[in-house]
Amino acid sequence: MEPETSHSITFCRLCPSWCGAVVDLDGTTVTRVRGDEANPVSRGYLCPKGRAMGAWHHHPDRLDVPIVRGTPLDWNAALDDASAGLRRIIDEHGPDAVGFFIGTAGWFDSLGKVAAQRFIQALETASVYSTRTIDNPASLLAAEVIAGHPALLPGPDDDARFVLWLGGNPVVSHGHSYSLSMPSAQLRKWASQGELWVVDPRRTETAELATRHLEIRAGTDHALLAFLVRELLEQGADYQYLAAYADGVETVRAAVASFTLDRAVAETGLRREDLEALLGAIRRAGRIAVTESTGVTFQAGANVSVWLVWVLNIITQSHDRPGGMFFNPGLLRRFHERPWPPRDGTPAPGPPSRPELPARWGEYPCAALADEIEAGNLRALVVVGGNPIVAIPQPRRLAAALRKLDLLVVSDVIPTETTALATHVLPSTGQLERADIWPIDFIHITQGNQYTPALVPPGGDRRPTWWHLAQLAKRLGHAILPDGADPDAVTEEHLARRIVESTGADFDELMQAPHGLSVEPRHYGWVEKALPDGRWRLAPQPFVDQLAKLSAGPPQPGFRVIAGRQRRHVNSQLTDGTGARIPDRPLASINPEDAEELRISDGDPVVVTTRHGSLRLTAHRDKRVSRGTIYIPHGFAGTNVCDLTSEHDDIDELTGLPVMTALPADLALQEPMHRAQERPR
Numbered sequence: 001m002e003p004e005t006s007h008s009i010t011f012c013r014l015c016p017s018w019c020g021a022v023v024d025l026d027g028t029t030v031t032r033v034r035g036d037e038a039n040p041v042s043r044g045y046l047c048p049k050g051r052a053m054g055a056w057h058h059h060p061d062r063l064d065v066p067i068v069r070g071t072p073l074d075w076n077a078a079l080d081d082a083s084a085g086l087r088r089i090i091d092e093h094g095p096d097a098v099g100f101f102i103g104t105a106g107w108f109d110s111l112g113k114v115a116a117q118r119f120i121q122a123l124e125t126a127s128v129y130s131t132r133t134i135d136n137p138a139s140l141l142a143a144e145v146i147a148g149h150p151a152l153l154p155g156p157d158d159d160a161r162f163v164l165w166l167g168g169n170p171v172v173s174h175g176h177s178y179s180l181s182m183p184s185a186q187l188r189k190w191a192s193q194g195e196l197w198v199v200d201p202r203r204t205e206t207a208e209l210a211t212r213h214l215e216i217r218a219g220t221d222h223a224l225l226a227f228l229v230r231e232l233l234e235q236g237a238d239y240q241y242l243a244a245y246a247d248g249v250e251t252v253r254a255a256v257a258s259f260t261l262d263r264a265v266a267e268t269g270l271r272r273e274d275l276e277a278l279l280g281a282i283r284r285a286g287r288i289a290v291t292e293s294t295g296v297t298f299q300a301g302a303n304v305s306v307w308l309v310w311v312l313n314i315i316t317q318s319h320d321r322p323g324g325m326f327f328n329p330g331l332l333r334r335f336h337e338r339p340w341p342p343r344d345g346t347p348a349p350g351p352p353s354r355p356e357l358p359a360r361w362g363e364y365p366c367a368a369l370a371d372e373i374e375a376g377n378l379r380a381l382v383v384v385g386g387n388p389i390v391a392i393p394q395p396r397r398l399a400a401a402l403r404k405l406d407l408l409v410v411s412d413v414i415p416t417e418t419t420a421l422a423t424h425v426l427p428s429t430g431q432l433e434r435a436d437i438w439p440i441d442f443i444h445i446t447q448g449n450q451y452t453p454a455l456v457p458p459g460g461d462r463r464p465t466w467w468h469l470a471q472l473a474k475r476l477g478h479a480i481l482p483d484g485a486d487p488d489a490v491t492e493e494h495l496a497r498r499i500v501e502s503t504g505a506d507f508d509e510l511m512q513a514p515h516g517l518s519v520e521p522r523h524y525g526w527v528e529k530a531l532p533d534g535r536w537r538l539a540p541q542p543f544v545d546q547l548a549k550l551s552a553g554p555p556q557p558g559f560r561v562i563a564g565r566q567r568r569h570v571n572s573q574l575t576d577g578t579g580a581r582i583p584d585r586p587l588a589s590i591n592p593e594d595a596e597e598l599r600i601s602d603g604d605p606v607v608v609t610t611r612h613g614s615l616r617l618t619a620h621r622d623k624r625v626s627r628g629t630i631y632i633p634h635g636f637a638g639t640n641v642c643d644l645t646s647e648h649d650d651i652d653e654l655t656g657l658p659v660m661t662a663l664p665a666d667l668a669l670q671e672p673m674h675r676a677q678e679r680p681r
Helices: 053-057 075-093 110-123 137-147 183-193 221-234 239-245 249-255 261-268 272-285 302-315 366-374 395-403 465-475 492-502 507-511 541-550 592-598 673-678
Strands: 005-011 020-026 029-035 098-102 128-130 162-166 195-199 212-214 289-292 380-384 407-412 424-427 559-564 587-590 605-610 613-621 629-633 663-669
Touching: 020 053, 029 053, 075 098, 075 380, 075 407, 075 424, 075 465, 098 110, 098 366, 110 380, 110 465, 110 492, 128 366, 137 302, 137 541, 162 221, 162 272, 162 302, 183 195, 195 272, 212 272, 221 249, 221 261, 221 272, 221 302, 221 541, 249 541, 261 272, 289 302, 302 541, 366 395, 380 465, 407 465, 492 507, 587 592, 592 613, 592 663
Parallel strands: 098 128, 098 380, 162 195, 162 289, 195 212, 380 407, 407 424, 559 629, 587 613
Antiparallel strands: 005 020, 020 029, 559 663, 587 629, 605 613, 605 663
């Protein structure tokens, strides 16, 4: 008898939008994935990445058995070998010689992430790395020094009537440190009920939906923001509110005093009339919602720009207010119910090989990873759902360093550039083979959550990441699962229940809402009540100092490289085109007028060079890219934009962030031999 088709409810875990999905199964074969119309948050929306969930699950290269130094082994042999190596390294070199790298997929595996955190705590190692130090440390640092906690990451209220979005393309990425489902519908809502302004060197899919698009010169967002703050402090700020709730107003005023309209025009490349129109629109709106994304947080002025975004929202009394910026307290974190000890942004000591770099939030900056290995400080690395070779600057140097490790233990679902170097490859269950909840629900536009069980049994001999880590920890003498549970006996539902109930939330409520739970009413004003000394710290001196350094002169002429996301892949996941009718491609997109001057045609081979390296790509003439800009998508191993960045130069002193965008660059045509021979002499 043929198995009947079943329809199972779950949610996508490729990005923090957590969109609801319906998976059609013919036995254990996925035949279709579509959006869940009954999901109260995503309401039937599911992007191409989510719809590729079935193809990803059935990927022909899925990892099925443990592999140790190139040889397939059973689980006991693989785990015994890995744990013996970890024990030897800890005994000989101490716990800091064992490091962890948590990738994007690791962050979005709720049970695996908690197991990794508990394993790290049990080992007492300081050698922890994750994607957030190459992604959004500026957002975390600004939240910590201004409001007292790094996880206070606001986003535009869904009923905002004036939204200014800088350096982001949520139609494709669904946001950054603040995420939303149904991005196009939400953007249209903001534009139709008020105004939506987008600031970006590209006319992105998001800019196409905006009321106005400002084509800013890459890397100069801080100059635009400083101009707006300067003018609003003269006319348009809520002075009564600032007197009651903010410190440092006069320091901010002095810091931005030189950012006149003339200066903003000169530095940003924007027209005078556009800047005046933006300022006028903000003054008319009164309450505003200003946010930023990786186009801002990847650049040299990241800290300053994010700080000035906060300042704009605060001086207009738009933070933590309906119609302004919404701080989601989270169903699990429940920030609004539990006051937190305020923090002031003081870093911990950095890694021994790079003491100039700060440690923050229990992590070392990823920029130090290769140095720590080469110095002999790091002897083993456990990688959880990540592919650092494609994410960290100077990938060839990093690959050479990873080869020097005594142990490289990687949990993943398909082979990557990192598993190719691993001493131990541990095959993980994928999204459809494991249970989950929203692991970091406080960065979503909607306060809610969802529980999903595993929809199909694991294929091959795959095991969940939490099980890998619990078994390794057990062999090292640590019980890392809640209540000391046996990894071979505990269920995933029990683990999810313990995570949810440890926060004070009701797991049974989640179980009774299979399509997901949306919590109303929204909470406003709760952040303001918990501020350090009851006031916003508006002028952190390190940010003031950085603005002064950024103000040394006008931008240099020439090209700037910007990196960005594409519609059908998430970082290095799905870059092989899995599940895509038209796969994403890593092209060098340039304005047609720039291409004409350089005699570059579509499809020509070109070389992009920065002071850190060069990259060979195929040219694409694209009128959506502003003049002087080269747009290169990230996530591809063969044409890795990280070759153009540095782990030593252009490092932010406050966060350790390598500058990943708005890099000065040269562009040159690499002519095929036959074409060069045809030229007249």
